[in-house]
Amino acid sequence: MTPSADLVISGCTILEPGLTFRTDATVVVRDGRIESIGDDPPGEAAHRIDARGQIALPGLINCHTHAPMVALRGLAEDLPTEEWFNDVVWPVESNLTARDVELGARLACAEMIRAGVTCFADHYFAMDAVAAVVEETGMRAHLGQAYFSSQGPKGREESLEFALRHREGAGGRITTTLAPHAPYTVTEADLAATAALAREHGLPVHLHASENRDQAETSLARHGVTPIDVLERTGILDTDVLIAHGTGILDRDLPVLARARGRVSVATAPRGYLKFAWPTTTPVRALREIGVPVGLATDGAASNNSLDVWESMALTALVQKSTTGDPRWLTARQALDHAGPQSARALGLGDRIGTLAPGMRADLVLVDLTGPHTQPVHDLAATLVHSARASDVRTTIVDGRVLMHERRLLTVDVQSVVTELTARLPALTDRAHGRRVQDYDT
Amino acid sequence: MTPSADLVISGCTILEPGLTFRTDATVVVRDGRIESIGDDPPGEAAHRIDARGQIALPGLINCHTHAPMVALRGLAEDLPTEEWFNDVVWPVESNLTARDVELGARLACAEMIRAGVTCFADHYFAMDAVAAVVEETGMRAHLGQAYFSSQGPKGREESLEFALRHREGAGGRITTTLAPHAPYTVTEADLAATAALAREHGLPVHLHASENRDQAETSLARHGVTPIDVLERTGILDTDVLIAHGTGILDRDLPVLARARGRVSVATAPRGYLKFAWPTTTPVRALREIGVPVGLATDGAASNNSLDVWESMALTALVQKSTTGDPRWLTARQALDHAGPQSARALGLGDRIGTLAPGMRADLVLVDLTGPHTQPVHDLAATLVHSARASDVRTTIVDGRVLMHERRLLTVDVQSVVTELTARLPALTDRAHGRRVQDYDT
Numbered sequence: 001m002t003p004s005a006d007l008v009i010s011g012c013t014i015l016e017p018g019l020t021f022r023t024d025a026t027v028v029v030r031d032g033r034i035e036s037i038g039d040d041p042p043g044e045a046a047h048r049i050d051a052r053g054q055i056a057l058p059g060l061i062n063c064h065t066h067a068p069m070v071a072l073r074g075l076a077e078d079l080p081t082e083e084w085f086n087d088v089v090w091p092v093e094s095n096l097t098a099r100d101v102e103l104g105a106r107l108a109c110a111e112m113i114r115a116g117v118t119c120f121a122d123h124y125f126a127m128d129a130v131a132a133v134v135e136e137t138g139m140r141a142h143l144g145q146a147y148f149s150s151q152g153p154k155g156r157e158e159s160l161e162f163a164l165r166h167r168e169g170a171g172g173r174i175t176t177t178l179a180p181h182a183p184y185t186v187t188e189a190d191l192a193a194t195a196a197l198a199r200e201h202g203l204p205v206h207l208h209a210s211e212n213r214d215q216a217e218t219s220l221a222r223h224g225v226t227p228i229d230v231l232e233r234t235g236i237l238d239t240d241v242l243i244a245h246g247t248g249i250l251d252r253d254l255p256v257l258a259r260a261r262g263r264v265s266v267a268t269a270p271r272g273y274l275k276f277a278w279p280t281t282t283p284v285r286a287l288r289e290i291g292v293p294v295g296l297a298t299d300g301a302a303s304n305n306s307l308d309v310w311e312s313m314a315l316t317a318l319v320q321k322s323t324t325g326d327p328r329w330l331t332a333r334q335a336l337d338h339a340g341p342q343s344a345r346a347l348g349l350g351d352r353i354g355t356l357a358p359g360m361r362a363d364l365v366l367v368d369l370t371g372p373h374t375q376p377v378h379d380l381a382a383t384l385v386h387s388a389r390a391s392d393v394r395t396t397i398v399d400g401r402v403l404m405h406e407r408r409l410l411t412v413d414v415q416s417v418v419t420e421l422t423a424r425l426p427a428l429t430d431r432a433h434g435r436r437v438q439d440y441d442t
Numbered sequence: 443m444t445p446s447a448d449l450v451i452s453g454c455t456i457l458e459p460g461l462t463f464r465t466d467a468t469v470v471v472r473d474g475r476i477e478s479i480g481d482d483p484p485g486e487a488a489h490r491i492d493a494r495g496q497i498a499l500p501g502l503i504n505c506h507t508h509a510p511m512v513a514l515r516g517l518a519e520d521l522p523t524e525e526w527f528n529d530v531v532w533p534v535e536s537n538l539t540a541r542d543v544e545l546g547a548r549l550a551c552a553e554m555i556r557a558g559v560t561c562f563a564d565h566y567f568a569m570d571a572v573a574a575v576v577e578e579t580g581m582r583a584h585l586g587q588a589y590f591s592s593q594g595p596k597g598r599e600e601s602l603e604f605a606l607r608h609r610e611g612a613g614g615r616i617t618t619t620l621a622p623h624a625p626y627t628v629t630e631a632d633l634a635a636t637a638a639l640a641r642e643h644g645l646p647v648h649l650h651a652s653e654n655r656d657q658a659e660t661s662l663a664r665h666g667v668t669p670i671d672v673l674e675r676t677g678i679l680d681t682d683v684l685i686a687h688g689t690g691i692l693d694r695d696l697p698v699l700a701r702a703r704g705r706v707s708v709a710t711a712p713r714g715y716l717k718f719a720w721p722t723t724t725p726v727r728a729l730r731e732i733g734v735p736v737g738l739a740t741d742g743a744a745s746n747n748s749l750d751v752w753e754s755m756a757l758t759a760l761v762q763k764s765t766t767g768d769p770r771w772l773t774a775r776q777a778l779d780h781a782g783p784q785s786a787r788a789l790g791l792g793d794r795i796g797t798l799a800p801g802m803r804a805d806l807v808l809v810d811l812t813g814p815h816t817q818p819v820h821d822l823a824a825t826l827v828h829s830a831r832a833s834d835v836r837t838t839i840v841d842g843r844v845l846m847h848e849r850r851l852l853t854v855d856v857q858s859v860v861t862e863l864t865a866r867l868p869a870l871t872d873r874a875h876g877r878r879v880q881d882y883d884t
Contacts, residue, residue, distance in 0.1 A: 073817075074824035078763075078773045110814035274760035275828075277769040305828035306815050318716035321520075327719040331520045372552035373748050375515075375860045376867060382516035386717075386747035391833035418817045425818060 004044030005030050006400055011052035012366060013380070015340070017355045019333050021380055027056060029362040032171075032399040036358050047402070051366050054394065055384065057336075058354050059118025059363040060309040061343035063295030064206075064244040064267035066124045068096075068104030070111065071421060071428060072302035081212065081276050085440035087431075089302055093125070094435040095428050102129035103421040109137040110412040111307050113403045116365040116393035120307075121242065121267070121297070121347055123179050123206055127162050135170040137411045138403045140363060142347045144179025144206045148438050149187045156180070156190055156197070163203050173399055175349065177242070182208035183227040184215060184442045188234050195235030204240035204263075204348055212278045215442040216248035228253035238262050240348055244297070247273055247280045249287075258290040265346035266292055269299040270315045276303070281319050284338075285329060295346030296339055310390035313339045317385055332381035366395040446486030447472050448842055453494035454808060455822070457782070459797045461775050463822055469498060471804040474613075474841040478800050489844070493808050496836060497826065499778075500796050501560025501805040502751040503785035505737030506648075506686040506709035508566045510538075510546030512553065513863060513870060514744035523654065523718050527882035529873075531744055535567070536877040537870050544571035545863040551579040552854040553749050555845045558807040558835035562749075563684065563709070563739075563789055565621050565648050569604050577612040579853045580845045582805060584789045586621025586648045590880050591629045598622070598632055598639070605645050615841060617791065619684070624650035625669040626657060626884045630676050637677030646682035646705075646790055654720045657884040658690035670695035680704050682790055686739070689715055689722045691729075700732040707788035709739040712757045714746045723761050726780075727771060737788030738781055752832035755781045759827060774823035804842040807835045 007029040014025040014037060028035045028045075069089075076088035101124065112120060119140035122130055127145040134141040145162035147155025156178075163176035180186040180194050186207075198205050210216045210227040219227050228249060231237050237260035246266045249257070257264050268282035284294045296312045298304045313335050320330035344354020353363045367388060369377060374387045396404040403411050449471035456467040456479060470477045470487070511531075518530035543566065554562060561582035564572055569587040576583040587604035589597025598620075605618035622628040622636050628649075640647050652658045652669040661669050670691060673679050679702035688708045691699070699706050710724035726736045738754045740746045755777050762772035786796020795805045809830060811819060816829045838846040845853050 070814075071818065072820070073829060074819065074821040077821055077824045077828075078770050080769050107814050107817065114814060271760065274764040275769065277763045277767050279767065301829075305824065308815065308831075318713065321719045322716040325719050325721065327522050327717065328520050370856075370860075372512075372549050372556060372854075372856045372860075373750065375549065375856075376513065376864050377516065378514070378867075378871075379516040379519055382519045382747065386519075387515060387743075389750075389831060389833060391831060412814075414812075414814045414817070418812075418814075422818050425820075429820075 004046055005035065006045070007047045007049070007362070008045035009049045009051050009056065009366070011050055012054050012056040014056040014356055015058065015336065017357050019336055025056070029400040032362055034356060034358055034360050034362050037356065049366070049395065053370055054366040054368055055380070056356060056364050056366055057384070058340040058356055059365050059396065059398065060116050060339055061295060061347065061354065062112060062117050062120035062298055062307060062309050063242065063343050063346045064269060064297035064299060065120050065122055065307060066300035067108035067120060067122050067130060067307070068101040068124055069300030069302040070108045070307070071100060071104040071425070073305060075429060076302055082440050084276070084303065086436065090436035090438050090440070091431040092429050093437045094433070095430060096125060098126040098129045100424060100428055101126040102133060103417055103424070105130045105133040106137065106412055106417045107414070107421060108307055109133055109139050110409055110414050110417070113137070113139065113396045113409060113412070114393070114407065115308050115310060115390035116367070116396055117307065117309050118363040118365070118396060118398045119347070119349070119353060121206060123244070131166045131169060131174055134174055138398050138401050140173040140353065140398050142175045142177060142349070144177035146179045146181050148181050148185045149190045150185070150438055156194060160197050160201070164201065171399070177204045177206040180205070180207045182211070183219070183230045185438055188230060191230065191234035191236055195239055198239040204242065205236055206242040208244045209246065210248035210253070211245040213248045213280050216250055218442045226250055226253055228256050232256050232260070237264060242267060242346060245269065246282050247278055249283055254286055254290055257292055263348060264292050265295060267295045267297040267346060268316055269297040269304060269312060270319045271311065272299045272303040274319070281323050284316065284320050285324055293342040293345040294338055295343035308390050309339070310388070314385055332379070332385040335385045336381055362400040363398050365393045365397070367392050368394045446488055447477065448487070449489045449491070449804070450487035451491045451493050451498065451808070453492055454496050454498040456498040456798055457500065457778065459799050461778055467498070471842040474804055476798060476800050476802050476804050479798065491808070491837065495812055496808040496810055497822070498798060498806050498808055499826070500782040500798055501807050501838065501840065502558050502781055503737060503789065503796065504554060504559050504562035504740055504749060504751050505684065505785050505788045506711060506739035506741060507562050507564055507749060508742035509550035509562060509564050509572060509749070510543040510566055511742030511744040512550045512749070513542060513546040513867070515747060517871060518744055524882050526718070526745065528878065532878035532880050532882070533873040534871050535879045536875070537872060538567060540568040540571045542866060542870055543568040544575060545859055545866070547572045547575040548579065548854055548859045549856070549863060550749055551575055551581050552851055552856050552859070555579070555581065555838045555851060555854070556835070556849065557750050557752060557832035558809070558838055559749065559751050560805040560807070560838060560840045561789070561791070561795060563648060565686070573608045573611060573616055576616055580840050580843050582615040582795065582840050584617045584619060584791070586619035588621045588623050590623050590627045591632045592627070592880055598636060602639050602643070606643065613841070619646045619648040622647070622649045624653065625661070625672045627880055630672060633672065633676035633678055637681055640681040646684065647678055648684040648686070650686045651688065652690035652695070653687040655690045655722050658692055660884045668692060668695055670698050674698050674702070679706060684709060684788060687711065688724050689720055691725055696728055696732055699734055705790065707735045707737060709737045709788060710758055711739040711741040711746060711754060712761045713753065714741045716761070717745065723765050726758065726762050727766055735784040735787040736780055737785035750832050751781070752830070756827055774821070774827040777827045778823055805840050807839070808837040809834050810836045
């Protein structure tokens, strides 16, 4: 007799590998994995979800964020990049405490679980607090402790210690990275040292690079090389590296990325590029042509105003059509490819998450398309990408555990987080001291 | 003794004229109007809403849509404009019946009420069916029966008859327009005849013009004038005219619009411009500088995939920043100005709706910002525009009548509409006949 499954989800339409939809599917989950996807009547199960009329998708993956920055949501509006950093964000971050980070991360996890995000790549400070929140809330995360060269060797050392301490933490839900901030805030010597540590310890690297065209052009003018060239000559491109944004990646950078010996990927967070009025977006089509996976992201809520990866999915499709001048490019189906498999590969987790198939971790969401804004359905991919919203996610599951059911969060008490965080905001946002954690000068 | 009010909403934060927020406000509604906004404890009322913790905003206004086209949502994806019209939409529309229009309009009203939209400007066929749905669902609408010159004089005559028959219908909730399709589908003689009818009957005009740059350039090449020049020389700019899209408005058109004798306004629906990969968007800043109100819109769901005006509000801010290269322009507060007062003025309804003040019609929505994605709040305008979503609208009120309460629709049965509409889709979407209602040839 077969022992009972942990969870059986029945009656859903499921997005399978190859981006095809299978109707009336039964998903059996055991030990945090998808055991089977079939059309058999479900057997014994400890927990069951009747998902008739719902769509099962891989959980969304936020490939680049600073989760605790939800605490600054709406604090630095309508500013150019340099003022945003120098006048607001970096002064405020000089006040950050581990408790602020913990509360911010907890609120961010609540927001992401409600938006159908099951995994996030976080790049911030006081990351032990974030790791603890990931453990507690049941999320999956890819975590790195950020550092600037202005911190001295300590920053890099702490980033390594964090990565080693938490690697495969939270029952395997936490993976870790080294996290230098960016080529304009970390010296070439420190980047080279980081690349050596990455190789020595088998760790990936997550950093900002060529965030915008101005950074690329300033780097060329000052140093005769692009930020991508810097990544190559410091050995960062020999590691498994996740590059945030890359809207300043130039045509001359493409062969450099194509010949990288490591696994290079890029995270795109298009909302912020529009909001900062950057002149370009991530060159998704060119990256796709050289085989670089592009994952979806939101960046932090201090620039993006939300951690809504569903919106990033739709905006990526829209902005790519607009910037390439080609309405046939980045179809809804391709957007689902970026949201699932490509985002998982961007984090080096393509063998665990991002597709729904037997053997994969059971990270999935159930989406309700019965609302008037998602009817009728002529093209399920188009309905999901262009008509549905994050709020249509009814159920969020990570490693087989239900974190939200029928829009009720099961692992975070939002009200208590908001109450404590709000009380701390005057101290957090005080800028009278005139300090900042770093200067923005590309 | 004061007779009891019809509705009292207490404890909300309200957006007042001048774009300021007043906390702990009590809104008293009587006979469909806002009687008072104060901080007094509420008196007698037939109906009460405790709105503590919620934000009262003017109901959103969809300044240009084709509501019944929700039936085609997702049917014509990833296509250039010409193929979208000629290969899918106009062949399908040759199958349209009044029943299809009625069901589509009912579904669209359900979608809009749930998204906090209280008024829509509709430009479509079989509009008697739409007027009946507006009456039944409690929405406010600005309706015009569309026509092409290819229909002969009958099209224009029916547009006039519709406008006269339904003017100030549904207890004043319906206002009407003449609705020629566009300068590329309606001859100059017919536009001139329309302008004369508008003046004779005191009716406004709603049409597409300079939808995209290609249309403007083709018009210049073929006729030596822009579509805006055509509107001037046919007398359309002497009427009160609502121009849909205008992404092809050129610098040379601005003085023409500025000297128009009628009230000229423009509706912007930025999602579709991205999706069609049009090279420009509505020149909102230039139009603002010459005093032309720009209202928010979604266009039909066959191109926009939703009737989500909240998304149009956020995208207008983002796309204007991006296209002007100025992150300081089109702030969240300005976006709220376009959503409320400017959209109302665009429809000629600025004296009735679009701001919340005593004497205005009671068209408003209550928005819940307690979700994790809208906390904490540093800047209420930014939270509303960039973090909140249509799904955060809890209650929608038109003319003092509650059409949705706590997200429950009170005047539409979505399931029955979807069931009947879905059964009709094979006949509606059949293109084997090879007919189309019109050719797209700008």
